[in-house]
Amino acid sequence: MAYDNKNPYQRVNDGVYDSYLNSAIMLPTMxxxxxxxxxxxxxxxxxxxxxxxxxxxxxxxxxxxxxxxxxxxxxxxxxxxxxxxxxxxxxxxxxxxxxxxxxxxxxxxxxxxxxxxxxxxxxxxxxxxxxxxxxxxxxxxxxxxxxxxxxxxxxxxxxxxxxRKLDNNSGVELSSSQISGLSHWQSQIEEDIENIVVNTNSIGDNSVTTSKIANGTIIDEDISSSANINLSKIADDNIQTLASKKDDILTVNQYGFKNTNLMLTVLKWRSISVSQLQNSFTIVNVLPIAPKNVIGLWSENARQTSDRALINTGANWYVSNNNKDVSFRIYQDSIHTFAWDFFMLSTK
The missing domain is CATH 2.60.120 (Jelly Rolls)
Structure with a gap:
């Protein structure tokens, strides 16, 4: 009896061909x-x-x-x-x-x-x-x-x-119509996602905290005009606060951008007393998150008045990769309060 390669099914009293057996064995080996x-x-x-x-x-x-x-x-x-x-x-x-x-x-x-x-x-x-x-x-x-x-x-x-699986090269191909219950899985997943969406219409201004929101941000398009949420609490669609830190003089905020590994660090120096800084120095453990690779650093005077302190003051800063320490170089021509903003773009 010759093997019929068009009919892999074995009949009663037919011979058991190795081709039949190999076809049956092939599936569990995957x-x-x-x-x-x-x-x-x-x-x-x-x-x-x-x-x-x-x-x-x-x-x-x-x-x-x-x-x-x-x-x-x-x-x-x-x-x-x-x-x-x-x-x-x-x-x-x-x-x-x-x-x-x-x-x-x-x-x-x-x-x-x-x-x-x-x-x-x-x-x-x-x-x-x-x-x-x-x-x-x-x-x-x-x-x-x-x-x-x-x-x-x-x-x-x-x-x-x-x-144990023997075959890492072969595969099994099934169309969605051949998988029983697939549509039920999809609808169940969609239902579960809908159940975790926050209904902003019923959330009071003081009851929204980042711990209640998956990624710490609220997308403004998800909030209707009748929602009782202060708009100042809503983050931009594409930026998220990663970390922040504040002491008497320094305030640090670090932001991430959705779908990228970029991080923007903003450090604000606000003196509470007058000074005349004219040197370079390092402050340790300033940043909550260390930058992986520093891309660019810049700064600008934050004083709003047109006085000598605004014109004859300079400052810049330096941050090393994978380091939370910050080095400053500051020159004040006269005694006054120091107000300066420092910026860093890096990867996280």
Whole structure:
């Protein structure tokens, strides 16, 4: 019988061709999957055997041995110091490691679970239902030794394994119409987003804080004319306050721009007493956020009067990459209050 490459389906009494098998194997080699077995419900007879014989459940061979609990077939009932062991063998060519072992029932916290290899050497003691993936237990044959520290009734045991992906080159292509429930996911996501939008009509002037807003800004187009919000509290659409700092003389504000890594730093120096600064000096830890790469620095006199202090005063500053310290060079020709604005454009 020749292989029909137009019909990949196998019929009763047809030969099992390797081409059929390879097509079936191809799909699981593209995914990392989690396989789960529930016992005793997935044993052929749906109960635990009373004899220490191998029982098959999907891709696992399991033998209940050294059991001192009461075996009711569909439950294992034990008290303090009772115990049993599940000798478990994975019959799966793509087995990678163990994912989870979970006992269900009543008082399952009264169980101590120890994993041993085929030579009875302890691998580790685990918590019930914990994620075992990071432990990378790759033994395809393990012994699950269970000891009771109190009364407990086990009604179900979940055994999960991870499979390994062989093929990183091939892919699976599905159209949206082939994925059941996709439209429901989309509508549910849209509904969830709508539920977190703040209704500005019902927010009072003093009740809006940046901690209540995801990115610390309110977009002015989202606020209707009837909203009771002071417009001075609304940030520009494209600029966000990243950090600020203030002391008696220096005020620092640092701003970020949406969709860029640029940062604008504005430092305002406002003296509270007269001075005549004529030197260079460094002040440490001035900036809340250190610039990653400084692009440009500039400054300007902030005095509003046309006096000698405005004309015969000069100042500039310097900031190093990845540094919060600031160096100033200031010259005052006469004694007066010093008011100067310093600006820096950098990446953050």
């Amino acid at each position: 995914f990392n999957m989690v396989g789960q077995v529930n016992i005793p419900s997935q044993f052929e007879n749906n109960v635990f055997n009373n004899t220490e014989t191998v029982q098959k459940a999907l891709f696992l061979d399991i033998t209940l041995v050294n059991n001192t609990t009461i075996n009711n077939g569909n439950t294992l009932v034990g008290v303090n110091d009772n115990s049993f062991t599940l000798n478990t063998k994975v019959v799966l060519s793509l087995f990678k490691n163990w994912n989870k072992i979970q006992f269900e029932g009543t008082n399952v916290n009264n169980l101590t679970i120890t994993l041993k290899d085929n030579n009875n050497t302890t691998i580790r003691t685990i918590n019930n239902g914990e994620d075992l993936t990071n432990y990378n237990i790759t033994d395809d044959e393990i012994k699950i030794a269970v000891t009771f520290t109190g009364s407990c009734t086990i009604t179900n045991i979940k055994l999960q394994v991870n499979t």
